[in-house]
Amino acid sequence: MSIDRFLNGEDVKARPAPITNLMSQKMGIHEWSYRNDPTGDARFKVPWAAAEVALASIKIEVELGFDAATAFKESSRCLNCDVQTVFNRDTCIECDGCVDICPMDSISFVARGDEAELRTRLKAPAENLEQALYVSDELKTGRVMVKDEDVCLHCGLCAERCPTGAWDMQKFLLNTTQAGPRCRDKTNKTANAKEMA
Ligand code: SF4
Ligand code: SF4
Incomplete structure (x- = not known):
């Protein structure tokens, strides 16, 4: 048997996709299912x-x-690195409440621009070039929401403050998929697509 194949005949380079999921941690208006004190x-x-x-x-x-x-x-x-801040542009009314309450100056609403120049115009300059910025599509006033993930504590204050629920705190789950088809989660349609084909 060729060494670029598993014993079951699958190509060793064709790794099945992992299962990923985001789940809201909201339990009420001001309550989360995770401990969020920094x-x-x-x-x-x-x-x-x-x-x-x-x-x-x-x-x-x-x-x-x-x-x-x-x-x-x-x-x-x-620091709840598995709980992500998820922004919904469609429900944001640009009240800037999340900007005011963020203890890390992680969120800015600014005019669009080139990334290098945009990094200098945020509430706190984003100097870590290895950390990608989270930039929304254009909002009603023509600005964009920019979040610097490098300084976020995942405290959820932005999501508690937001009057429209435009910010949500969502727990990220990643399950790597086993190489052998018999070990795989049968509900993972992506990983099993090849097997079922
Ligand atoms: S989770 Fe906390 S630190 Fe992160 S953006 Fe929201 S308010 Fe700021
Ligand atoms: S608090 Fe909510 S509605 Fe206000 S600017 Fe932030 S995301 Fe938009």
């Missing part, structure tokens, strides 16, 4: 066994793990 806590260190104990025997576990209270604090420190 925290300034530095990472909590996992406690180690004392050096003289750990070095005395190879059987001693060096990392002792968190106790329940520290584990809770560490998990609460999460």
